[in-house]
Amino acid sequence: MHEAAEAAAAVTLKLFRTPLAVENKWQVGFDPVTEADKEAEVAVRQIIEARFPDHGIIGEEWAQKDAASPFTWIIDPIDGTRAFISGVPVWGTLIGLMHEGRALAGLMAQPFTGETFWSLPGKARYRRGGDVAPLGTSKVTELAHAKLTTTSPDLFRGADREVPWQAIAPRVLQVRYGLDCYGYCLMAMGQIDLVVEAGLKDVDIAPLIPIIENAGGIITTWDGGPAEAGGNCVAAATPELHAAALAVLQGR
DSSP, X not given: OHHHHHHHHHHHHHHTTSOXXXXXOOSSSOOEEOHXXXXXXXXXXXXXXXXXXXXEEEESSSOOBOOSSSEEEEEEEEEXXXXXXXTOTTOEEEEEEEETTEEEEEEEEETTXXXXXXXXXXXXXXXXXXXXXXXXXXXXXXXXXXXXXXXXXXXXXXXXXXXXXXXXXXXXXEEEEOOHHHHHHHHHHXXXXXXXXXXXXXXXXXXXXXXXXXXXXXXXXXXXXXXXXXXXXXXXXXXXXXHXXXXXXXXX
């Protein structure tokens, strides 16, 4: 994962904060993609395929590689492309390993700040420069004391999403917007206590699940199911905080 992240960084760093052509993947709305997204995913895929040619690969920008192996890699070369094209360093390269559909290992690299968050079974770590430290979530158990983040309030358009969001947002200590994948990693570090998002894709969240869980947090969909496939997701620092957030999101 680290080798693949370094290969992606060689692409993304040279293009970050430069004039870039931006394509819109949606006919209605805005879902940007750049040459940095596409080239970085190619670089990651090349590393993975050289090491594990029999593994499957799911990527944000290129076609899925199916395989008979129970192992599948999942890649978002630039999670937070809107941040990337705005020059804001909260985007990250996400690389995860799935085993029979469950998240096994994951990494988020933010090469501009020089930070890497990663997890293998039983441990979660943070690195910046030569310093490596274990990750650990906060001990916050009550919504009233929780610092919450979500990428954008636009995620909650539509009554099925807006009503739950309007119910939970006033109950927390504060809400911060615009952190993309960085917000989940700050939660694993103990700086953020709760992340609530909607309409996620598998590539947006699966690589982050091991980081969150092995740091002591819990993440599910709003109905309490596994989050690997994306959808409406909630991540919390403690089981108590997660239960409280689920109750509000479910209207209980």
